[in-house]
Amino acid sequence: MDRRTLLKSVAGAGTLAIVGKFPTPALAQGAAARTLRFVPQANLANFDPIWGTQYVVRNASAMVWDTLYGFDDKLQPQRQMVESEEISADGLTWTFRLRTGLKFHDGEPVLAKDAVASLARWAVRDPMGQMLIAIQQELSAIDDRTFKWVLKKPYPKMLVALGKNNTPVAFIMPERIAKTDPFKQISEYVGSGPMRFVKDEWVPGAKAVFEKVSGYVPRQEPASWLSGGKQILVDRIEWVVMPDPATASAALQSGEIDWWENPISDLVPVLRKNANILVDIADPLGNIGSFRMNHLYPPFNDVRARRAILMAMSQDDYMRAIVGDDPALWKPLPGFFTPGTPLYTEEGGDILKGKRDLDAAKKLLAESGYSGQPVTCLVAQDQSITKAQGDVTADLLKRLGMNVDFAAIDWGTVGTRRAMKTPPGQGGWQMFHTWHAGADCVSPAPYNAVRANGDKAWFGWPNIPEVETEIANWFEAKTLDEEKAAIKKVNKAAVDNVVYAPTGFFLSYQAWRKNVTGIVKGPLPFFWGVAKTA
């Protein structure tokens, strides 16, 4: 019996479990119903959403800190802590007014100076914030409820920047905390959102606890992702970190936990068989698989070599390696933007469609001057997504007649090596694999991976002025049609010049017990509106 089969059988046994017979922790039934036990995607290792931009930190922070605006499920920014905003006729001055009744968890009112300090800290770390800083004339409080942001040139995407759910999110903290250097971690967790972080019960790597804040005043509109009324229907939420998927699966089946953010696809069939468990797609925005080529060194400093890879690669192979044969979980992606979102386009993506042409790819590769030099391919073995992609890439390169230097390392080492600009033989690299949350790929604003501004670009350092020109046009677009036109050109230029190689679009599941209601699909787990019965 191999390990995977064993995992399945252990998890499968839970289908036979009878709810209620399992010994429960020392919680009375009523208390148990008011406590939601959740298994997050990863360990909450720190709790500063500006300093540490991992998704798990953002997800926990969304309970504790509120935002001025929040994206709804149509990806539109809606007012959240803000009551109203005004923009001057020249588009240079934004004036924001906070709504009444906003309080921090220490009882102090949320004032304009808190928002100003929070935005100032956030802007240093956020790509859109950095753009704002570059054109900022003044960011200051006018009175306790009003502040203004004066710019040197119009910035039509202001509300997107303030409401987006991509990390780092513009969370609002008390001024004294927000004045912390953005490159240093905060140590005080006074929130502005609907849940309080219970620091005393935090065991990093094992448990994080959040309690309902009684004084929080939610908006009256229905909740929609990060916007609307954030009504908390349980008293306490416990995040239980479980590194082993089989353990999480068994715990969900036995009722020891209520909601599991990311069950692995191998275990989903078992969970589906359990009458007490519901399984559904977690995030409709999904993920985009990627491998990046180093544009600085041969062979991939020649666009023909990069195109040869696109010509030969099969996204089917990559997606099946990542998520298996479940067709509901993936689709091919002849482009760079998230399917199902307003800016999605396949413009210029023909090279990724249809039958794969290995012979033509070999010919193009030869034209690029490649003649058997080693190609260093970094593959993190401790991340299932990167390992699966790395195995497919290694096979692809071999079939193309390339000499693969397969570097099987861990994710931490990939993090170091991919930042090295030295030649591949001297510690550098030619390829590495990763993936991007679809929520980060809905537009160029949070999407560093599609940027092609040379030294300032993401690892691989593509330098493609056409891409940058069209991204700049998108930032200045005032209508959706203008945005779409710009993105079509971005996509075409990015595919033509191969900013990176998209390996496909894939989704993942979430699972929860039937006595839990109100769970919605979204780019992060939203706890408002989630209720639990005994």
Next chain:
Amino acid sequence: MFAYVVRRIIATIPVMAVVALVVFSLLYITPGDPAAIIAGEQASPADIERIRASLGLDQPFLVRFGEWVWQLLHGDLGTSIFTNLPVTTMIAQRFEPTLSLMAVTLCLSIAVAVPMGVVAAWKAGTFIDRLIMAFAVFGFSVPVFVIGYLLAYVFSLEFEWLPVQGYTPLSQGVGPWFENLILPAVTLGCVYVALIARITRATMLEVLQQDYIRTARAKGVGQHDILYIHALKNASVPIVTVIGIGIALLIGGAVVTESVFAIPGLGRLTVDAILRRDYPIIQGLVLLFSFLYVLINLAIDLVYTLLDPRIRY
């Protein structure tokens, strides 16, 4: 004896110093960058560089090592890069679960393994002996995670007798505490039982051949007294040695066991810290484990004097 204990404790200082230097050096040359992990996937190289600088990771080896040693000399193991919590706090949070797991495992294992080894030696060559040795081979051979999953399958999911995962602090009652530890302890104890049972059998076989045992039998001493009073006491020095050595096995096994049963112990903390390159935690834990191991060896040496009056320091 007291002077011996003091000498041994003083002798741990150079040992710990060497451990500290080796661990720090190894971590320094190990590839990996906590700043990149903190910054996240969307971060720019410039952001990563600034985080690295704010954490002092851009400092030369000697500066970083000097600062760390200075902290150590002041009883400070440093602060976790990721959690911003003192390393001592994080170790304290995780110490009880691991100590509990190891203590229960140790007690259960000794209680089971020593009688098994004695019986196997007594019934050497018989079906019972072969059965016990077959179990020992099984315990050695089957990976810890397989045993863990099987036990969880049978006792948690099929019979619903025990919880699948988690840890309940002792302060919340002995019952819940023990309930959470039974399966992990049995899982972790399998290798340990096998090891102790085999060494007990081998040592007992040797002792049971000796003249004084034959004399005891000739005098009409009962089988139980021969085995457990006359023979076992003389066989116990090597057994105690193996028990001590085996504690290192327990520390290694705890890493897997704590993951399978979601116990928030030091094993998981170690793995998490290594994967994230949280250097202060790794350094603190290695120092702690080394120190504990030195103490365990000292304790074993002292136990020898209780078991064998001929041994004196």
